Amino acid sequence: MEETKKKNGFASGIGFIFAAAGSAVGLGNLWAFPYKTSQGGGAVFVLLYILCVLFIGVVTMLCEIYIGKRAQANPISAYKKAHKNLGFIGLVSIIIPFIITVYYSVLGGYTVKYTVNSFAGNAGILASFSNSKWQVILFTTIFIALALLIVMGGVKAGIEKASKILMPALFIIMVGVVIFSLCLGEGVSDGLKYYLKPDFKAVVHDDNWGKTILAAMGQAFFSLSLGMGAMLTYGSYTDNKVNLVKSTAMICIFDTLIALLSGLAIFPAVFHYTATEGVSQAELGMQGPGLLFATLPRIFENMGIAGKIVSFFFFAMVVIAAVTSVISLMEVVTQFVIQKFKLNRKIAIGIVSAIAFALSIPVGISLGSAFNNGTTLFIFGVDLLTLLDTITNTVLMPVTAFFACVTVGYIIGGKNAANEI
Numbered sequence: 001m002e003e004t005k006k007k008n009g010f011a012s013g014i015g016f017i018f019a020a021a022g023s024a025v026g027l028g029n030l031w032a033f034p035y036k037t038s039q040g041g042g043a044v045f046v047l048l049y050i051l052c053v054l055f056i057g058v059v060t061m062l063c064e065i066y067i068g069k070r071a072q073a074n075p076i077s078a079y080k081k082a083h084k085n086l087g088f089i090g091l092v093s094i095i096i097p098f099i100i101t102v103y104y105s106v107l108g109g110y111t112v113k114y115t116v117n118s119f120a121g122n123a124g125i126l127a128s129f130s131n132s133k134w135q136v137i138l139f140t141t142i143f144i145a146l147a148l149l150i151v152m153g154g155v156k157a158g159i160e161k162a163s164k165i166l167m168p169a170l171f172i173i174m175v176g177v178v179i180f181s182l183c184l185g186e187g188v189s190d191g192l193k194y195y196l197k198p199d200f201k202a203v204v205h206d207d208n209w210g211k212t213i214l215a216a217m218g219q220a221f222f223s224l225s226l227g228m229g230a231m232l233t234y235g236s237y238t239d240n241k242v243n244l245v246k247s248t249a250m251i252c253i254f255d256t257l258i259a260l261l262s263g264l265a266i267f268p269a270v271f272h273y274t275a276t277e278g279v280s281q282a283e284l285g286m287q288g289p290g291l292l293f294a295t296l297p298r299i300f301e302n303m304g305i306a307g308k309i310v311s312f313f314f315f316a317m318v319v320i321a322a323v324t325s326v327i328s329l330m331e332v333v334t335q336f337v338i339q340k341f342k343l344n345r346k347i348a349i350g351i352v353s354a355i356a357f358a359l360s361i362p363v364g365i366s367l368g369s370a371f372n373n374g375t376t377l378f379i380f381g382v383d384l385l386t387l388l389d390t391i392t393n394t395v396l397m398p399v400t401a402f403f404a405c406v407t408v409g410y411i412i413g414g415k416n417a418a419n420e421i
């Protein structure tokens with residue numbers, strides 16, 4: 001048993017940190033964080049976000065990794081080990097990543113399309129691409145296949161190895177794009193001011209502080225991969241060589257750094273464009289989910305050949321971030337399937353990704369309809385991606401995160417946990 005555990009786990013502490021940081025850094029950082037920042041009034045949102053990471057995120061992450069490490073098993077077994085009645089929280093911790101895999105893969109497909117299409121130009125393609133079912137299915141397939149190949153390799157030779165190569169690559173590209181953006185000249189200082197100097201009066205249009213704080217909190221949970229089995233499952237692959245507190249700190253710092261850099265890459269470019277082209281930010285759609293897929297391509301297009309090159313690297317970076325995140329989502333479900341049904345890894349991940357792929361088709365069609373002002377496959381008046389995102393983010397994840405903290409603080413006991421950690 002010891003032998004198999006060793007064989008299945010991360011080879012080193014740093015490998016675990018790279019993999020967990022890979023899970024955390026994703027579309028949440030590069031796509032959601034910048035547009036939520038602009039919805040939340042700029043720098044004030046950034047400040048609230050950092051406070052949420054510091055005061056809620058770090059502790060929750062430590063609890064989740066610890067629950068996994070302690071049990072060396074999937075979320076259901078791990079929660080049951082803490083208390084026999086907690087198995088259902090483990091089950092929810094597996095269902096959430098599965099749901100997220102479905103819609104995350106659709107967005108991942110978009111990022112692959114935008115990368116390969118960078119030289120042809122992405123400005124204005126959102127409507128036609130999102131509406132073309134076969135293209136969306138094709139690029140979703142490519143994205144899932146990339147993830148599948150990595151997860152198939154196993155924890156050490158697949159996930160850990162890929163993360164150790166891809167995460168430094170992502171960081172280098174990010175630094176390059178930020179430098180490029182900061183050197184654009186006109187408009188850059190206004191962009192920086194908007195992003196970094198809090199204007200408390202400007203908080204959301206309707207003075208809705210509660211909504212902004214909740215948005216910052218939800219964003220912190222999602223970005224740090226909390227409130228579901230991801231950190232727990234990766235934690236279950238660590239051994240005593242791993243320092244949990246240090247690792248948690250490093251993962252949180254890296255994730256927050258990438259989110260902050262992403263804003264630093266995007267806002268100066270947006271303000272540069274609005275200053276030089278005389279377009280308003282509202283018209284440019286800065287304050288919505290289209291920031292990455294509609295606004296930025298327009299800005300890149302305006303920069304000639306340099307813009308095409310930067311676009312390619314930028315979207316390649318987004319693909320990397322998304323792949324290293326989706327593998328952690330898939331791994332949660334795969335680990336459970338392997339342990340529960342005693343299947344081999346390749347068959348388990350094959351089944352998981354085939355079902356996720358099948359379910360991603362209606363989600364992709366529904367999203368395409370939303371981008372084209374239609375309502376095909378809408379439920380409760382929203383597209384399926386928004387629906388699934390809302391259910392997981394606002395209901396399931398906070399509840400699961402709460403239980404993770406209660407499990408460590410009261411059931412295992414704060415003192416016991418502190419000693420073990």
Ligand code: PFF
Pocket residue numbers: 023024025026027028029097100222223224225226228229230231325326328329
């Ligand atoms: N943290 C990822 C992001 O910011 O995009 C998304 C994510 C990955 C959430 C893995 C949850 C998870 F388990």
